[in-house]
Amino acid sequence: MKPAKVVILGAGYGGIVTAIRLQKLIRAEEVKVTLVNKHDYHYMTTHLHMPAAGTDHHENARVAISELINERKIHFVKSTVQQILPEEKKVILADETLTYDYLVVGLGSETETFGIPGLREHAMSINSINSVRFIRQHIEYMFAKYKLTSKHKEYLTFVVGGAGFTGTEFVGELADRLPVLCRTYDVDPALVQIINVEASPTALPPGLPHDLVEYGMEVMRRKGVQYKLSTAIKACESDGVLLGDGQFIPAGTIIWSGGVRGNSLLQQAGFDVQRGRVRVDDYLRSFQYPDVFITGDCSIVMSPEGMPYPANAQIAVQQGCNTARNLLYTLRGKPLRPFAYDYKGTVASLGRGEAVGILKVKKVKGKFAALIKKVIDARYLFLIGGIPLVWRKMIFKQKITT
Ligand code: FAD
Numbered sequence: 034m035k036p037a038k039v040v041i042l043g044a045g046y047g048g049i050v051t052a053i054r055l056q057k058l059i060r061a062e063e064v065k066v067t068l069v070n071k072h073d074y075h076y077m078t079t080h081l082h083m084p085a086a087g088t089d090h091h092e093n094a095r096v097a098i099s100e101l102i103n104e105r106k107i108h109f110v111k112s113t114v115q116q117i118l119p120e121e122k123k124v125i126l127a128d129e130t131l132t133y134d135y136l137v138v139g140l141g142s143e144t145e146t147f148g149i150p151g152l153r154e155h156a157m158s159i160n161s162i163n164s165v166r167f168i169r170q171h172i173e174y175m176f177a178k179y180k181l182t183s184k185h186k187e188y189l190t191f192v193v194g195g196a197g198f199t200g201t202e203f204v205g206e207l208a209d210r211l212p213v214l215c216r217t218y219d220v221d222p223a224l225v226q227i228i229n230v231e232a233s234p235t236a237l238p239p240g241l242p243h244d245l246v247e248y249g250m251e252v253m254r255r256k257g258v259q260y261k262l263s264t265a266i267k268a269c270e271s272d273g274v275l276l277g278d279g280q281f282i283p284a285g286t287i288i289w290s291g292g293v294r295g296n297s298l299l300q301q302a303g304f305d306v307q308r309g310r311v312r313v314d315d316y317l318r319s320f321q322y323p324d325v326f327i328t329g330d331c332s333i334v335m336s337p338e339g340m341p342y343p344a345n346a347q348i349a350v351q352q353g354c355n356t357a358r359n360l361l362y363t364l365r366g367k368p369l370r371p372f373a374y375d376y377k378g379t380v381a382s383l384g385r386g387e388a389v390g391i392l393k394v395k396k397v398k399g400k401f402a403a404l405i406k407k408v409i410d411a412r413y414l415f416l417i418g419g420i421p422l423v424w425r426k427m428i429f430k431q432k433i434t435t
């Protein structure tokens with residue numbers, strides 16, 4: 034019998050964990066697995082706020098896919114997915130077409146701009162290794178430009194749109210980084226402004242207990258972050274942002290962290306989507322196409338209370354494990370195992386040595402929470418690459434030069 038063909042799209046949290054788990058479970062002759070990703074490395078999105086601000090090297094946020102997979106069991110294709118054709122069981126890549134018996138979609142998310150004029154053109158977002166290299170360079174460029182040219186104060190104004198987890202984690206790092214840049218470029222720190230604009234009345238997601246939100250905002254304010262709360266960004270221009278209250282903030286740097294939506298390829302392929310994400314069945318399969326498994330930010334998994342779980346790395350990893358097992362059961366004709374999300378908690382970094390979060394139901398903050406955040410990062414590296422990867426990315430990691 035010809036081996037079944039499994040194609041995994043995306044080597045983010047959901048995709049790479051599916052591939053790594055699958056290679057442990059399968060015999061090479063029973064299934065041909067192809068993993069497609071647009072880069073030849075896996076990156077840890079959860080780490081990107083640091084290289085974006087320049088407080089860590091971007092190399093510590095990525096690892097070569099060849100180091101993670103067994104190439105005798107998983108065939109890796111570095112290419113960009115252009116189209117998914119679920120009716121024909123085909124995937125069109127930039128340079129070839131793949132056919133599949135079973136497909137796993139783990140293509141992650143895209144920046145949600147809510148149609149706000151000028152955002153796409155003038156704001157930067159933290160969503161890939163290349164985007165954070167660009168942001169880091171841009172921040173430094175603004176300091177250099179301020180020194181060299183006519184000393185416009187707005188070159189030293191950094192606006193961050195959205196104070197959810199991404200915005201908050203980035204702002205915490207940026208506030209740690211700016212004093213270093215002030216020293217390097219001999220700039221008076223009093224001239225530098227970080228303004229975090231948030232449409233809701235508080236920073237951090239609404240699900241976090243009020244006292245942790247207060248704590249987090251107090252830490253940020255002590256670092257010099259200014260908040261504009263209950264204020265939405267209405268438009269973005271090359272030289273600043275227009276707010277809902279009519280104020281225009283001139284700024285040389287605008288970072289947009291106002292939310293994400295699922296990869297647009299799913300909607301283009303004809304899947305029923307809500308904000309680009311596909312609601313999946315108990316086994317993480319599309320209701321329309323049961324031979325398509327969908328993981329991570331592309332999927333919507335409902336809680337027993339009927340609410341969608343938030344898209345995050347924790348659920349994507351667990352979905353990857355479940356999908357690998359259910360692929361194996363599908364191939365061997367065994368009953369599938371329903372996905373049950375085991376929520377372990379959430380911890381958000383607030384910059385060096387500070388974090389807030391919830392572990393199951395226990396609140397954590399400060400240095401202890403920051404330590405837990407490191408443990409979570411280490412645990413993930415261990416899961417995908419064992420102790421050598423933890424060692425390389427967290428202990429003997431690549432140093433930043435300035
Ligand atoms: P991703 O990890 O985004 O992977 C998608 C993969 O698909 C990528 O490798 C990408 O290159 C590839 N890809 C995309 N399009 C194509 C294409 N057309 N062709 C080929 N390949 C393609 N969650 C947490 O739980 N904890 C955190 O601390 C946390 N921190 C975060 C910090 C930041 C700055 C951000 C932006 C997000 C954070 N999240 C965190 C959310 C978390 O990163 C996402 O929920 C998670 O990455 C989703 O995993 P995924 O597998 O769906 O997609």
Ligand code: NAD
Nearest residue numbers: 195196197198199230231232265266291292343344380381
């Ligand atoms: P988000 O949707 O959680 O937050 C976006 C924020 O932007 C919201 O607070 C929203 O009110 C605000 N906003 C939207 N439009 C605005 C406007 N026009 N002007 C001003 N503010 C506006 O998005 P995110 O923070 O990027 O997070 C995406 C996902 O990744 C979430 O599921 C999150 O839980 C996850 N994440 C988790 C962590 C962590 O666990 N440490 C870190 C980062 C991201």
